[in-house]
Amino acid sequence: MSVHETELSGERVQLLPHKALYWPRERLLAVADIHFGKAAAFRAHGVPVPHGTTQENLAALDAALAAVDVAHLIFLGDFLHAQAAHAATDALLAWRARHAGLRVTVVRGNHDRHAGDPAAQLALDIVDEPYHVAPFAFCHHPDFPAGTGHVIAGHIHPVYRLSDGRDALRLPCFAAGVQRTVLPAFGAFTGGHAMRLAGGDRVFVVAGDAVFSVGKITSGT
Template sequence: MSACEIELAGERVLLLAQKALYWPRERLLAVADIHFGKAASFRALGVPVPAGTTAENLAALDALLAAHDVAHIVFLGDFLHARAAHAAATVRAMLAWRARHPAPRLTLVRGNHDLRAGDPSALLAMRVVDEPYTIAPFSFCHHPDLPAPGHVLAGHVHPAYRLASGRDSVRLPCFLSGAARTILPSFGAFTGGHGVRPEAGERVYVVAGDAVLFVGKLAAGT
């Protein structure tokens, strides 16, 4: 899969087609809105949704760790969707993944779903913090509009952008990046997307299959 290299706050970062961000200087991978346990929560309510999303999410993390030199993974909130994510089978799968990857530091910046679901198992050896969590020049957050000392990297919105050509259109997950913040697409396999309209000066990078493509920058005053 290809990546799109951009500069944020004077730092070189990669926007990855797997819907994550990699900061090479710190060997840091940022992942937003993985929502472990969301499908299980729906099934518990009698909604017929596919199983296997936990395994799919963990396999996607496996692929990222195989492709990049990662020393630190920062989850930008909503790691767990609800208390159903504490089910024994889900926890076993997470612990098996952690056993395969014991070296990287894990940090979770609590999101709104994490506050309801509770912190992940202590056996994951994951540091859990409140937003903003700052490693200059970036502030890692869940909510993109939170006041923070650095350039905000956040999730929460699950941004998607509609590309249109004549009568045809498609909505794709996207990175939305401006002077003060960059919003990552949701990483989880069962999370959906929310259509966004860029603000003045914001750049849109859509995830299209195996590529991240620059769509454009909204001019001030438009």
């Protein structure tokens, strides 16, 4: 596994190929947009999508937690996709029991407001955005105004298009600016969107078990 170390607002952080951000000083791991129960919500509306995404997401979480020393896990919104996601509570309870000593905070996102808070038995701290751990403001939406702190957010599910002129790939990416950093979607069934980048944003692409920089954006795109 290859991580990418960078500096945000004077703090050293690591961008993990698990599509997560790790802050070593606080032993804090942040993930965005896991969307538990999204596939179940689609199936509830008659859309034939695969089973097993909840277990896939939990396995990915376990892998990220095993890769670094974590005391505090923060979900940056859209923890649950819809009300149908509450059907995954038993699997989440089993996962939580394996990590009973871990502090877990969920920042509410737009999907969480429709789905409702997770079960109290999960022992999660449920908060509204912005959630401050200076110098950072952990949010779901990335568009908080200046003065909030350096915003670390999700919501957009950013991907970056790499092209050699003949072939192209759309890969999950981190987008780091002066005032905000947007994380890729962590969930296994989330898709991605090419986000509009600002001049000066740095882009870090997730490719397999590595994260690498594709440089700094010279103008808005």
